[in-house]
Amino acid sequence: MTVHPDTEAVAPAAATGRTRRQAYEARVRRRSTAVAAASTALVVLAIVTLVPLAPGWEAVKRSFFNGEVFAQTFPTLVQAFLWDLAIFAWSVPMITVIALAVALARDARSPALFPLKLFGMLYTDIFRGIPVILVVYLIGFGIPGLGLPRPWNSPYIWGTVALVLTYSAYVAEIFRSGIESIHDSQRAAAASLGLGRADTMRYVVLPQAIRRVVPANMNMLIALQKDVALLSFIGPVEVLRQAGVFKSLLANFTPYVGAALIFLAVTIPATRYADYLMARQRRERS
Amino acid sequence: MLEMQAVTKAFGDNTVLDHVSLEVARGEMVCLIGASGSGKSTLLRCLNLLEPIDDGAILLDGQDISEPGLDPDPVRRRIGMVFQSYNLFPHMTAEENVMLAPRRVRGRTRADLRPEVAELFARFGLGDRMQHYPDQLSGGQQQRVAIVRALAMRPELMLFDEITSALDPELVGEVLDVLRQLRGEGMTMVLATHEMKFAADLADKICFLDAGRIAEQGPPSQIFEAPQKARTRAFLSRVL
Amino acid sequence: MTRTTLLSGAAALALSATGAAAQNACTTGNTIEDGVLTIATGNPAYYPWVMNDDPESKEGFEAAVAYAVANEMGYSDDQVVWTRSSFDQAIQPGAKNYDFNLQQFSITEARDEVIDFSVPYYSAAAAVLTRQPTADAGATNSIESLSGLKWGAAASTTAPTMIENLIDPEDPLLLYDDSADVVEAMKANQIDASLFDLPTALYLSAVTLDDGVLVGQFPPALSENPDQFGLVLAEGSPLKTCVDAAITALEQDGTLAALESEWLAGATGVPVID
Ligand SMILES: Nc1ncnc2c1ncn2[C@@H]1O[C@H](COP(=O)(O)OP(=O)(O)O)[C@@H](O)[C@H]1O
Numbered sequence: 001m002t003v004h005p006d007t008e009a010v011a012p013a014a015a016t017g018r019t020r021r022q023a024y025e026a027r028v029r030r031r032s033t034a035v036a037a038a039s040t041a042l043v044v045l046a047i048v049t050l051v052p053l054a055p056g057w058e059a060v061k062r063s064f065f066n067g068e069v070f071a072q073t074f075p076t077l078v079q080a081f082l083w084d085l086a087i088f089a090w091s092v093p094m095i096t097v098i099a100l101a102v103a104l105a106r107d108a109r110s111p112a113l114f115p116l117k118l119f120g121m122l123y124t125d126i127f128r129g130i131p132v133i134l135v136v137y138l139i140g141f142g143i144p145g146l147g148l149p150r151p152w153n154s155p156y157i158w159g160t161v162a163l164v165l166t167y168s169a170y171v172a173e174i175f176r177s178g179i180e181s182i183h184d185s186q187r188a189a190a191a192s193l194g195l196g197r198a199d200t201m202r203y204v205v206l207p208q209a210i211r212r213v214v215p216a217n218m219n220m221l222i223a224l225q226k227d228v229a230l231l232s233f234i235g236p237v238e239v240l241r242q243a244g245v246f247k248s249l250l251a252n253f254t255p256y257v258g259a260a261l262i263f264l265a266v267t268i269p270a271t272r273y274a275d276y277l278m279a280r281q282r283r284e285r286s
Numbered sequence: 287m288l289e290m291q292a293v294t295k296a297f298g299d300n301t302v303l304d305h306v307s308l309e310v311a312r313g314e315m316v317c318l319i320g321a322s323g324s325g326k327s328t329l330l331r332c333l334n335l336l337e338p339i340d341d342g343a344i345l346l347d348g349q350d351i352s353e354p355g356l357d358p359d360p361v362r363r364r365i366g367m368v369f370q371s372y373n374l375f376p377h378m379t380a381e382e383n384v385m386l387a388p389r390r391v392r393g394r395t396r397a398d399l400r401p402e403v404a405e406l407f408a409r410f411g412l413g414d415r416m417q418h419y420p421d422q423l424s425g426g427q428q429q430r431v432a433i434v435r436a437l438a439m440r441p442e443l444m445l446f447d448e449i450t451s452a453l454d455p456e457l458v459g460e461v462l463d464v465l466r467q468l469r470g471e472g473m474t475m476v477l478a479t480h481e482m483k484f485a486a487d488l489a490d491k492i493c494f495l496d497a498g499r500i501a502e503q504g505p506p507s508q509i510f511e512a513p514q515k516a517r518t519r520a521f522l523s524r525v526l
Numbered sequence: 527m528t529r530t531t532l533l534s535g536a537a538a539l540a541l542s543a544t545g546a547a548a549q550n551a552c553t554t555g556n557t558i559e560d561g562v563l564t565i566a567t568g569n570p571a572y573y574p575w576v577m578n579d580d581p582e583s584k585e586g587f588e589a590a591v592a593y594a595v596a597n598e599m600g601y602s603d604d605q606v607v608w609t610r611s612s613f614d615q616a617i618q619p620g621a622k623n624y625d626f627n628l629q630q631f632s633i634t635e636a637r638d639e640v641i642d643f644s645v646p647y648y649s650a651a652a653a654v655l656t657r658q659p660t661a662d663a664g665a666t667n668s669i670e671s672l673s674g675l676k677w678g679a680a681a682s683t684t685a686p687t688m689i690e691n692l693i694d695p696e697d698p699l700l701l702y703d704d705s706a707d708v709v710e711a712m713k714a715n716q717i718d719a720s721l722f723d724l725p726t727a728l729y730l731s732a733v734t735l736d737d738g739v740l741v742g743q744f745p746p747a748l749s750e751n752p753d754q755f756g757l758v759l760a761e762g763s764p765l766k767t768c769v770d771a772a773i774t775a776l777e778q779d780g781t782l783a784a785l786e787s788e789w790l791a792g793a794t795g796v797p798v799i800d
């Protein structure tokens with residue numbers, strides 16, 4: 001270690017094993033952390049002191065943040081949320097398969113497959129154009145209304161179908177954008193090796209495309225997790241409905257706050273994870 | 287072995303190959319030289335049917351492979367190609383990159399392929415890089431893996447499109463060494479290249495492409511030492 | 527001209543002087559808009575509570591009751607103004623844009639903490655609505671038979687609690703936003719039965735369902751607190767005493783019973799569940 005005699009400031013930094021730049025960056029980091037903490041504390045303090053001063057606060061607190069009601073209803077809400085998780089869990093694989101099939105259909109080049117391509121196009125246009133709740137109502141009540149025997153008319157089945165159809169349309173578009181984002185040179189390389197179109201898609205294009213759209217699909221999954229609650233409109237008593245029942249029963253909105261907390265407990269980590277994936281991908285690309 | 291007869295190719299109004307005729311004999315090494323945009327890449331892409339040609343014919347061992355509507359896959363299996371930007375599959379290890387086509391196209395198993403693939407890697411100094419992903423390899427190593435990948439299909443003819451152009455200067459040598467090695471083994475090769483010294487040393491024939499036409503072709507001694515055409519002389523004076 | 531005005535003014539004075547002292551507080555100063563009684567109902571309001579979604583016609587049980595209460599409080603028909611509100615709006619804390627609200631609000635203790643209820647103007651029996659195929663398949667008015675059915679109900683009513691407590695069905699209860707959706711699920715054969723207050727059940731079986739059947743009704747003794755409908759007022763509303771006095775008077779002089787038989791007729795003939 002050589003310390004230049006007339007740059008003494010360097011010495012301490014060098015002694016701790018850090019470069020001048022690292023020492024400087026650490027200083028800046030410490031300062032911005034302190035500023036961020038202070039300003040956050042100030043904002044929280046302002047909310048905590050100012051909101052209770054509002055004239056309606058007492059009434060709002062009783063209606064929305066009632067500890068007693070919360071304790072009484074929360075365990076049942078969590079139980080009802082298991083339905084949301086179950087519906088979510090069995091929808092995701094179906095969405096993946098159908099979306100992939102539709103994306104591939106839309107990519108079809110052979111004229112014999114034109115009907116398939118047309119179908120894929122109509123399908124994505126229609127289901128992306130209708131609000132989910134309408135699809136849930138129309139399919140959830142409409143198809144069983146045709147006279148299907150039990151248990152095949154179950155609202156769980158047709159509600160799931162509605163969600164799967166809608167979300168597959170969105171996810172198919174995401175897959176398609178992923179497929180299109182793979183540079184032509186990858187296809188050329190595969191073709192030059194004598195790989196056919198199907199093999200090129202399956203082994204070269206799709207694995208890269210799917211990886212590339214993972215963050216976008218994470219966001220779809222988060223939206224799906226929330227939209228599962230729409231099935232409550234056609235019967236199933238999942239967390240949103242259970243909260244609504246409690247609300248009517250107790251004339252109190254705290255169960256809704258409880259339900260929101262349950263959703264957040266799942267969606268916030270998922271959102272963070274999606275953002276992390278997205279950021280990592282940006283770093284890799286650059 | 288390979289013969290181009292008055293091949294013409296246009297992108298819209300832009301005629302990129304204009305009545306190009308060229309012959310490559312078995313075991314020969316032919317180098318395409320010419321300014322950027324003169325049509326070298328397009329010529330190579332036409333040879334393994336990545337681009338359909340508009341007119342003329344391409345014969346491989348006497349068979350017309352440029353017949354419109356012909357299934358290109360069997361032809362491509364006989365012709366290997368290596369690209370300027372490597373085009374390795376980034377989601378696969380070097381070994382998987384190499385094994386993919388033999389497995390899918392020739393129906394071979396990994397176990398069955400392993401010894402010969404390992405031998406190929408070793409032959410080109412990549413014995414310890416088989417399990418690496420492309421982004422863990424240097425440019426020179428990636429390009430050598432790309433060559434191994436093409437060779438694993440046991441092609442009769444290899445096309446190289448400026449395969450050293452994207453490399454740092456100190457890595458060019460290792461890739462040219464591979465070409466030398468292949469040349470020594472008697473591989474038939476068509477190269478687009480800017481490595482004039484290399485071309486002069488090894489090529490059997492040099493083709494100077496100018497605006498989609500073969501302006502001049504002949505043995506290196508003729509092209510480099512006694513070019514007939516003014517355009518050839520102008521080009522060479524710029525690059526040499 | 528002047529004389530008659532003076533005269534009628536004096537007459538009015540005399541009238542209000544002879545009326546109960548409460549009537550002053552009922553007609554002045556305590557309503558949203560002075561001299562006007564603003565009454566809210568659902569959007570839309572349904573038969574047989576309000577005919578043709580037109581409360582001003584005074585037709586339908588709740589429309590008629592509303593005018594009877596208003597008159598009893600000292601308002602003329604012209605002084606009644608109608609507005610609309612949703613269920614949620616009605617039980618939210620905060621200011622109200624009506625003097626009272628009636629749309630079959632069941633009186634419950636919990637709701638009473640946030641809003642005020644009048645004394646009940648109607649006590650509804652709860653009736654089981656099914657469809658003919660279910661009845662043909664052997665559904666009867668016994669708890670045992672009923673608990674084997676698939677049940678659904680409108681979520682924001684007291685029906686879900688009553689079904690769980692009184693019938694305790696074997697399959698999980700399905701819940702819906704409103705009675706229209708319950709009926710839709712019944713048509714889709716996703717549920718066999720639901721519980722409605724008797725007038726609604728009668729309406730649904732007669733009008734909405736082609737093959738609706740009422741297989742039974744709960745006697746008040748079996749249900750812990752038979753559904754009673756009350757007018758909803760803002761928490762601490764000064765009108766509550768006036769409204770209560772008016773309803774009590776209408777009850778005692780038989781007006782409510784008369785309106786009930788006029789508008790909610792046919793409430794008989796449904797067997798009691800045992
Ligand atoms: N896919 C394509 N579409 C349109 N024009 C192209 C395409 N590929 C190449 N060209 C054009 O063809 C000409 C020759 O290009 P190229 O064969 O790449 O030349 P070189 O490899 O000698 O630099 C250029 O003018 C280029 O713009």
Ligand SMILES: [Mg+2]
Nearest residue numbers: 326327328448
């Ligand atoms: Mg090129």
